[in-house]
Amino acid sequence: MSTLITLIVAAVTFGTVLMYGTLGEILTEKTGNLNLGVEGIMYMGGAFGLAGAFYYEKAAGAAASGPLAISIAILSAFVAGMAASAIYSFLTITLRANQNVTGLALSIFGTGIGQFVGEFMRVSEGGYVALSNHLKDAFNATVFPSFFINIPVVGRIFFSHTVFFYLAVILAVLMYLFFKKTRTGMYLTAVGESPSTSDAAGINVTKYKYLGTTIGGGISAIGGMVYIMTTAGCVWNHEGLSGVGWLAVALVIFCIWRPLNAIWGSVLFGAMMIMYLRVSIPFIPTEIYKILPYIVTVIVLVLTSMKNSRDKQPPASLGLNYFREER
Amino acid sequence: MENKCAIEMRNITKRFGQVVANDSINLKLYRGEILALLGENGSGKTTLMNMLSGIYQPDAGEIFKDEEQIYIHSPREAYEYGIGMIHQHYKLIEVFSATQNIILGLNDGKMDLSAAEKKVKEICDRYGFEIDPSKKVYDMSVSQKQTIEIVKMLYRGADILILDEPTAVLTPQETNKLFKVLKNMKMDGKAIVIITHKLHEVMDVSDKVAVLRKGQYIGTVNTSETNPQALTDMMVGHAVSLNIDRPKYAEPKKKLIVEGLTCIDAEGIKKLDSVSFCAYTGEILGVAGISGSGQKELLEAMTGLYPVKEGSIRFINDSGSEVELVGLTPKRIRATGVGMAFVPEDRLGMGLVGSMGMTGNMMLRSWKNGRGALLKKKEPEELANRVWKDLDVVTPGVNYPVRRLSGGNVQKVLVGREIASQPEVLLTAYAVRGLDINTSYTIYNLLTEQKMNGVAVVYVGEDLDVLLELADRILVLCGGQVAGVVDARNTTKEEVGLMMTQFNTSGGAHE
Ligand SMILES: Nc1ncnc2c1ncn2[C@@H]1O[C@H](COP(=O)(O)OP(=O)(O)OP(=O)(O)O)[C@@H](O)[C@H]1O
Ligand SMILES: [Mg+2]
Numbered sequence: 001m002s003t004l005i006t007l008i009v010a011a012v013t014f015g016t017v018l019m020y021g022t023l024g025e026i027l028t029e030k031t032g033n034l035n036l037g038v039e040g041i042m043y044m045g046g047a048f049g050l051a052g053a054f055y056y057e058k059a060a061g062a063a064a065s066g067p068l069a070i071s072i073a074i075l076s077a078f079v080a081g082m083a084a085s086a087i088y089s090f091l092t093i094t095l096r097a098n099q100n101v102t103g104l105a106l107s108i109f110g111t112g113i114g115q116f117v118g119e120f121m122r123v124s125e126g127g128y129v130a131l132s133n134h135l136k137d138a139f140n141a142t143v144f145p146s147f148f149i150n151i152p153v154v155g156r157i158f159f160s161h162t163v164f165f166y167l168a169v170i171l172a173v174l175m176y177l178f179f180k181k182t183r184t185g186m187y188l189t190a191v192g193e194s195p196s197t198s199d200a201a202g203i204n205v206t207k208y209k210y211l212g213t214t215i216g217g218g219i220s221a222i223g224g225m226v227y228i229m230t231t232a233g234c235v236w237n238h239e240g241l242s243g244v245g246w247l248a249v250a251l252v253i254f255c256i257w258r259p260l261n262a263i264w265g266s267v268l269f270g271a272m273m274i275m276y277l278r279v280s281i282p283f284i285p286t287e288i289y290k291i292l293p294y295i296v297t298v299i300v301l302v303l304t305s306m307k308n309s310r311d312k313q314p315p316a317s318l319g320l321n322y323f324r325e326e327r
Numbered sequence: 328m329e330n331k332c333a334i335e336m337r338n339i340t341k342r343f344g345q346v347v348a349n350d351s352i353n354l355k356l357y358r359g360e361i362l363a364l365l366g367e368n369g370s371g372k373t374t375l376m377n378m379l380s381g382i383y384q385p386d387a388g389e390i391f392k393d394e395e396q397i398y399i400h401s402p403r404e405a406y407e408y409g410i411g412m413i414h415q416h417y418k419l420i421e422v423f424s425a426t427q428n429i430i431l432g433l434n435d436g437k438m439d440l441s442a443a444e445k446k447v448k449e450i451c452d453r454y455g456f457e458i459d460p461s462k463k464v465y466d467m468s469v470s471q472k473q474t475i476e477i478v479k480m481l482y483r484g485a486d487i488l489i490l491d492e493p494t495a496v497l498t499p500q501e502t503n504k505l506f507k508v509l510k511n512m513k514m515d516g517k518a519i520v521i522i523t524h525k526l527h528e529v530m531d532v533s534d535k536v537a538v539l540r541k542g543q544y545i546g547t548v549n550t551s552e553t554n555p556q557a558l559t560d561m562m563v564g565h566a567v568s569l570n571i572d573r574p575k576y577a578e579p580k581k582k583l584i585v586e587g588l589t590c591i592d593a594e595g596i597k598k599l600d601s602v603s604f605c606a607y608t609g610e611i612l613g614v615a616g617i618s619g620s621g622q623k624e625l626l627e628a629m630t631g632l633y634p635v636k637e638g639s640i641r642f643i644n645d646s647g648s649e650v651e652l653v654g655l656t657p658k659r660i661r662a663t664g665v666g667m668a669f670v671p672e673d674r675l676g677m678g679l680v681g682s683m684g685m686t687g688n689m690m691l692r693s694w695k696n697g698r699g700a701l702l703k704k705k706e707p708e709e710l711a712n713r714v715w716k717d718l719d720v721v722t723p724g725v726n727y728p729v730r731r732l733s734g735g736n737v738q739k740v741l742v743g744r745e746i747a748s749q750p751e752v753l754l755t756a757y758a759v760r761g762l763d764i765n766t767s768y769t770i771y772n773l774l775t776e777q778k779m780n781g782v783a784v785v786y787v788g789e790d791l792d793v794l795l796e797l798a799d800r801i802l803v804l805c806g807g808q809v810a811g812v813v814d815a816r817n818t819t820k821e822e823v824g825l826m827m828t829q830f831n832t833s834g835g836a837h838e
Binding site for chain 2: 181183186190196201202310313
């Protein structure tokens with residue numbers, strides 16, 4: 001029993017990383033832009049998030065406050081992600097470069113920048129970059145008092161997570177409401193479905209596309225920061241982060257572009273990814289475990305296209321750039 | 328009572344590169360009137376109206392609304408002037424509901440879907456539209472989508488409505504319904520422009536007719552003082568005959584035998600129910616039926632595009648031997664000699680590449696015959712030139728991208744190419760949809776010419792009058808079943824119409 005609970009808690013921890021990546025990419029793809037650069041964006045988020053917190057602590061010394069460090073880390077990651085996606089947006093929306101090529105290039109570029117910043121900090125700070133234990137604890141602290149956590153079974157499953165998990169869930173719910181209830185959300189969906197129709201209806205297509213892709217990129221980047229600050233123990237670790245962005249892209253499909261699905265979807269994917277560490281079955285090579293999420297995504301793709309329900313399809317203009325003059 | 332002038336266009340000129348689409352055109356729209364805009368394909372009707380809806384800006388000329396000069400720079404500004412246009416291709420978001428589509432882009436404070444839905448209902452009741460405001464667009468028929476487009480304009484307070492070929496994709500019943508609401512709107516004091524190629528519709532619904540020819544304004548006449556022949560002459564510029572001659576082929580032979588053909592769609596509904604008939608060489612076999620009675624499935628099954636549940640389709644060679652077509656791939660069927668000119672609702676979607684010229688598109692069909700790795704351009708170019716001349720395609724040249732052609736001209740390229748591939752069996756569906764009257768007759772004559780060359784022609788059509796004049800025999804479909812085969816020379820419209828609605832119990836017969 002307790003192994004299972006430990007497994008679930010670990011799945012949530014890794015799932016939280018994925019949830020940010022996925023929610024950001026959902027917002028991006030809803031505007032009709034397929035940003036394959038999530039991998040690079042999350043690397044940048046990780047490196048800049050760590051840098052933000054690290055240099056803050058360096059400046060503030062022992063007086064460094066946990067909540068402020070967390071806010072700074074979130075903000076630095078978010079801004080880094082926005083900057084990276086702004087390049088992508090400029091290339092694809094304004095210059096109408098091919099989205100796939102641009103996304104892949106961003107992926108390579110972002111991992112490079114992430115590595116560079118991580119290594120640069122290591123070298124310039126003399127070999128080892130880590131936060132003090134005081135701040136490490138702040139990043140990994142649980143939100144709820146121990147009274148809740150001690151409730152048998154459900155306590156640890158629901159209440160033992162870091163602030164990042166609950167923020168991600170709130171974000172998912174907010175995004176759901178945004179698409180469902182607000183005019184801006186509706187227009188954004190319209191732009192992703194048919195830019196020409198939206199344009200004819202007087203909606204500023206370029207504005208919505210820029211907003212969706214840059215904010216989406218910022219959200220994805222937070223995921224990278226969360227990984228470094230929780231799973232990796234506040235130390236730059238590029239190994240663990242590799243592949244997470246691609247998983248997020250797959251997860252967007254798995255969630256059929258719905259933010260609420262991202263909550264349980266990312267925990268499920270998180271579980272699949274950590275299984276090989278915790279429950280190894282002798283004959284099954286770990287590689288099989290690692291491809292499990294992708295297999296599941298393919299199955300979901302097959303199932304949804306077989307049902308052929310229009311509600312479960314990608315945004316109709318996904319991957320296509322928009323030219324108004326084209327007849 | 329004299330109606331008030333709503334819009335006046337003075338000396339409007341519009342060029343696209345070397346093409347002069349509109350040449351100094353004058354036009355007046357009055358409130359409480361329906362104006363039909365008539366002209367051959369590519370004569371500039373859509374372009375002229377697009378300048379009212381803010382999509383294009385005129386190169387020269389002035390536009391007045393209620394005697395005041397206005398400038399329309401975008402669709403949004405057009406709405407503000409109360410001008411709404413329903414395009415040939417609908418602009419709707421498929422995954423949104425009717426109401427969501429109607430309020431898209433409107434900024435009137437807080438978003439309140441239920442209030443909007445109520446207003447939509449009001450508009451519908453007022454003019455007699457039938458739509459379900461919460462239904463998703465992807466679940467709707469073409470005519471329902473069109474209804475949304477019209478309601479959308481009314482919701483935005485449009486009092487000048489422009490409809491570009493609204494009836495091209497509607498069944499006759501749906502057309503009647505549309506005309507009823509148009510007349511209601513006219514009574515309400517709105518100014519309406521309708522573009523259509525069907526002259527009987529012009530006679531039926533309009534008060535005045537304005538005619539364009541090759542980008543020039545010819546004149547406006549009162550509908551009550553004119554007739555289809557006079558309008559055609561005005562459009563074309565010289566007298567044309569609106570008669571189809573129907574010669575008899577000397578020795579018809581069996582070419583295609585269909586027996587007990589049954590098809591079932593993905594939902595398990597019978598689309599074709601043991602259909603049997605023969606097609607003969609030197610004969611045009613008309614296929615009549617209410618739309619959705621199985622015409623589409625029949626043609627697709629015959630070309631290998633639709634799965635056949637039971638039955639056989641046998642093609643008879645010149646030597647008399649039979650080839651079973653059921654189970655063959657579309658490519659093999661085509662190689663056997665069955666050609667199809669199927670004109671879909673989305674003209675560019677099927678078999679034409681928008682960015683290539685006519686020559687390139689001709690090549691798409693013939694490249695398989697060529698030998699060697701290099702493309703041979705000469706033959707397709709000759710073909711393109713022939714289609715250009717025979718069908719009068721309005722284009723600056725055979726290498727001009729077909730995407731830029733007007734709707735009807737795109738279609739001419741499609742139909743011309745199929746006929747030119749010289750099949751032994753030629754299947755056509757709605758071949759004249761969106762074509763002007765003169766070109767329609769050119770197509771009828773081409774089909775007749777093919778028939779006299781010994782081709783077995785199967786012609787699926789919507790217009791019963793044409794079927795009765797063009798075909799030798801008519802196969803009537805009703806709810807996927809054959810209601811009967813009649814001799815077109817000895818039947819009446821009433822008889823065929825009755826057969827079309829014979830089996831009232833079967834689902835497909837009602838639409
Ligand atoms: N965006 C464009 N670019 C280039 N040429 C164009 C464009 N729009 C229209 N044209 C040209 O202008 C001419 C008039 O086209 P238009 O679409 O107005 O014809 P139409 O009268 O509506 O014909 P149809 O009955 O076939 O719809 C055509 O020769 C067409 O090729
Ligand atoms: Mg047109």
